[in-house]
Amino acid sequence: MRHLLFAAAAVIALPVHAQDQAATVRIMDEGLSHSQVMTTAQHLTDVIGPRLTNSPQMRQAEAWTQAKFAEWGLKNVHKEGFDFGRGWSIERSSVRMVSPRPLQLTAIPIAWTPATNGTLSAPIVVAPMKKARDFAQYRGKLAGKIVLVSSPGEVSERKRPVFSRLSDEDLGKMDAYDVPHHDPDADARELKNADFEKERDAFLKAEGALAYATISYRDGMLVHGEGYMFETGKSPSLPGVQIAAEDYRRLARLAKTGAAPTLEIVSDVRYDDSDRQAYNVFAEIPGTDPKAGYVMAGAHLDSWVAGDGATDNAAGSAVVMEAARILAKLGVRPKRTIRFALWNGEEQALLGSLAWVEKSLATRGGPNDPPLVGERRYYEWPKRWPINPQPGYKDLAAYFNVDNGSGKFRGIYTENNPAAAAIFREWMVPFQGLGMTTVAAGRTDGTDHVFMQSVGAPGFQFIQDPLEYSSRTHHSSADTFDHLKEEDMRQGATILASFLLNAADAAKPMPRPPLPTRPAVTNPFAYPDPEETN
């Protein structure tokens, strides 16, 4: 109830005059009739390609986006580095079954695994492992083998459409506050699983295995190839490939019903250790009131290596860049500074935005907490207490994150901050005819506003039409420019530009939640399930 009362108070307190309708109309003209959003997206995807953090392609993207911001007249264009690890890219790859019959398989090298140095030929062994306790049964059986480490499972029966938009009914169901849960047992399990990829690599190496293969988690011949051993000095020992589900399961069945198939793997991948820092890119439209703080829009520029990282997240990056271009083109002079951020390392534990949060908003934990590195930061950092605000903590008046594919904006989440609802409703009015209609109470997860939220900063995401994001493109080999929708992207960039200008010119900053403190355990009476904790 506290939040709801707060919301009601905020509505009354807000000046309803604030919007500059003439500016909105100009933004709509520039964003809808003079858009460059698809040109930007096409360069990021087709020309540059996938943008794995610290890969040569991501370096290109860091440089190209800064050049574009500068060309469009943005100010204070720069990059800020943070410690990350190695670059990695694929030059050439092939996985082929040699026996019992020749067959070219669909597969992709797993990110940050080493090269095969030519052709690696070996029989497979199917040895599904999910936890370290699974290792024992395979001891002594893996030497000289390509180890299939995933359970083959079964094909899905996908009954929902691949492509979808939100109906009015769908939107009507979305306004649900996300009641917090705090389960320390679940946190512990999550942490334990985080290191499994490293443990498995060490086990396979110790056993003398030659390479490993995982199964793609989407069927229909899509592959993904995510891997997390990106830290310098901690690269995997063994080459690894993710094999399309159909191809993987065929191998597993053949191995069960006859002689183990032999594979030929060529994984010509390259590390790039020229710079272990990754870089977030920033650009600004300076505010007229230096004491008014800033508003910000951001999207992660990095991607995985399958496909071209189009819906995840050239789409969001192009929308954020286009909002910057529109506002710069119109020569707006907002009260607050409008900052644009292109994050890096999002696909690896949100490390880019986390580095920025620690520097600009708050640190977490006490003086005796050990330092956190690599992927574990994702799991451990938000569970450290207390939160220690940095100078400038309050300067961020609102942050808008874009990372849900290329679907049009259908509304916005208040992210459990219902005080924002009435403000957003007002800002949406000019865009109702473009399908932007809904304010939803709940929280969204898994991208760069999360660590801002976790320290009490006002970070938001938009409700977007899902299109094929979860069904097909997210992280997959089908994540290409083809799957971006031009009208949707124009609409999103236009609305983002308008929201940013409204937030920058608002008489008051967005209402903020209180500084978070350690929550009560949701169910202190429960016992952990031994199956899950062992």
Add this chain to the structure above:
Amino acid sequence: MRHLLFAAAAVIALPVHAQDQAATVRIMDEGLSHSQVMTTAQHLTDVIGPRLTNSPQMRQAEAWTQAKFAEWGLKNVHKEGFDFGRGWSIERSSVRMVSPRPLQLTAIPIAWTPATNGTLSAPIVVAPMKKARDFAQYRGKLAGKIVLVSSPGEVSERKRPVFSRLSDEDLGKMDAYDVPHHDPDADARELKNADFEKERDAFLKAEGALAYATISYRDGMLVHGEGYMFETGKSPSLPGVQIAAEDYRRLARLAKTGAAPTLEIVSDVRYDDSDRQAYNVFAEIPGTDPKAGYVMAGAHLDSWVAGDGATDNAAGSAVVMEAARILAKLGVRPKRTIRFALWNGEEQALLGSLAWVEKSLATRGGPNDPPLVGERRYYEWPKRWPINPQPGYKDLAAYFNVDNGSGKFRGIYTENNPAAAAIFREWMVPFQGLGMTTVAAGRTDGTDHVFMQSVGAPGFQFIQDPLEYSSRTHHSSADTFDHLKEEDMRQGATILASFLLNAADAAKPMPRPPLPTRPAVTNPFAYPDPEETN
């Protein structure tokens, strides 16, 4: 109305006693509790793999299926050859973009195209051609190039589910007689298009192009690779590959916005000219009454080369084989002979079943009609008049074709022969609890019963749950054993065995339509559209 009256008459005339319910129960026990259908299908797909007509793998399948029929106690197991053309198979393949950036593409060699003999490297040129009149604009521009001959088009927005079963509502809508249409102009257009692949190959060769590429007709990174130049002495001149839609469209966009990408193609494919005949496989359970004729079930054993030809049509082949195994196991002694046919060359103009129809049922055309060869037989043969019945024309009492994926049987089409409806309704009764409920009046198309029907023989197909057949697996790289549904296949084989026994023991053969004669033109007043005929 004539047909409906006829159907009513048939119901009255039929002996309702005929079904041997004890036999049905035994068939259900063998087919549902002791099934081997998935073991058969797994061998055809995983172990043998794709079965392009006359490929080494199809030769294996011809031999293995005969051995299984013999092992199961079927009689008169043999193969019958017909003139076809070359074998062809893929040993190794790779399509890779070299510039503007390295990228492994998803692609497949097009059936019967020649090998590259090592690595072929060349820039692309986008030159979409649909008809011979499109050639002129590309003259002089294709030498030394890899020619992208398809229009890039746009990604689909697939709003229907990938996986589906027929609802009662869907089934309720299916009972619709298929009113015949006869449009000689459409026939002429069809014939004209049939030769385009050959004309394009000749044009590309004359222009000095090095290879060509088409776009996959399904997006989501699936590939297919169908090609039709299988005749001996008429192989394509140029290596050809089908590229995944997303990869193809990226190439086309890059060529439009910058320097033409360069590709590296490796197509290590092999012709096999050891035998230009292809073979249909037959097996029988002999009837006790040599004058009663025979009933038959059939499925094509051949497939395309992407995937393992699982739903198209190892599924149907395994169901037909399993029905044979069930009936042989039970030692049935039917009045009519029950014949099982595994057709060849179905994917190339139904050439296997057509050869059998000409030998066993009827020829078409007059003494002065020129001979028909290759793929043109598909278009021209059914349009020749008159039909000349062969000795034995009337002996085929009923034919059941299985070629609609692995979905369970939900009913049966009368194929515009409503006199069969009441008989089928009676035969379905024991299987209503297994989802077999519907008799639909209409015709089905595109597989091996078509040429039987075209000469007036009683050929039928079952209504099957679609599953992923048209959405994903049909002819595609995802057509693997994974996508076969065990319960569905058991159900189908069981019902097929029962239908065959009922048809073999029925007091009278299935009611037949009259011998077809040349139909009246549907709309003799229409003018052809010049756009379509030029």
